[in-house]
Amino acid sequence: MDLFTTAAGLLAYAETARRAGQRIGFVPTMGALHDGHLQLVRAAANDCDVVIASIFVNPTQFNNPEDFRLYPRLPETDADLLRSAGCTALFLPSVEEMYPQPAVLKFNFGALESVMEGAHRPGHFNGVATVVSKLFHLVRPHRAYFGQKDWQQVAVVKQLVADLSFDLEIVAYPTIREADGLAMSSRNRRLTPEERAVAPQLYQALAQAAEQVRQGMPPAQVQAGALATLAREPRFTPEYFEVADAQTLQPLTDYAPGRAVVLCLAVHLGAVRLIDNVIVSLG
Structure with missing residues (x-):
């Protein structure tokens, strides 16, 4: 090389x-x-x-x-x-x-x-x-x-x-994940062992929200539920959780058939800021 x-x-x-x-x-x-x-x-x-x-x-x-x-x-x-x-x-x-x-x-x-x-x-x-x-x-x-x-x-x-x-x-x-779901990131190296142990909850919140989107739950409810889920972990300081159009990135108030949805989050965990997302394809 x-x-x-x-x-x-x-x-x-x-x-x-x-x-x-x-x-x-x-x-x-x-x-x-x-x-x-x-x-x-x-x-x-x-x-x-x-x-x-x-x-x-x-x-x-x-x-x-x-x-x-x-x-x-x-x-x-x-x-x-x-x-x-x-x-x-x-x-x-x-x-x-x-x-x-x-x-x-x-x-x-x-x-x-x-x-x-x-x-x-x-x-x-x-x-x-x-x-x-x-x-x-x-x-x-x-x-x-x-x-x-x-x-x-x-x-x-x-x-x-x-x-x-x-x-x-x-x-x-596509995003490569650890066995417990945490998205691989260079910043993961900076997490303490205690922070690393709770970090997979970010992906769990995204996966739960993705299932709610598939079931047709309104975007505002999906967003509120995800933020409430993240708030249960005191080490998390959420910056945002968005339910958006996967192409335009604009927040959604409803779903359109054939338009993919992206769920995006940013959360501070201790001194480390982590981001992740999940794409949901709608028929």
Whole structure:
């Protein structure tokens, strides 16, 4: 596996692959890798000739400086995992390499970012769009792979690709979970043993709400019930629980046949903020 720390080195590598007619798969990450990330790498290796992964903890998408400071950083371990999963090149830049000068461009994703993560983390998706745009320009992938745990992020990146005419396909893979249902996340490493023991209740609340949606319970009742369920665990501080259209991400007041529903939550558990979601397909 080749390692690049400069944009120029990565760009030259990607251009060489393109000129040779090779298909490039790209997996952008912030490191502290788990099997959800590795699933994406393995999928890219199956689909493409060259697999490029990036590890970059992007400061512009954090609106909490402490969260940025504490985000797990394990580059050596991550590199070994990527190599074993079939990655052919790793981009590991510094903040100065990615931002030689402060970014001033502002993105506006309209209704997609007015809810959930966008509402609770001002500037988050502007930071995501900025760094993803930079990486797409450097890697010029044919396919880019993302996990569905960050459902709203996937929607925003798809809009970015469409609006800026990036010549690539976005591939989203289902959330990978631990045996007890907890969505795999780099932030799980920061949970105490006591917090980790109660964390699966988040998925249990989502699964219960999904069954209520299938039974036709009104969205407002599903939302209220889920928040009441989460409130029974004193370690949880819910930020939101939304019953939304899976495509537009707008909160629902009723269901439409043939339109998928996404149930999304964000909860603080101790010092760690966790997100998760479940998609419900309606006939």
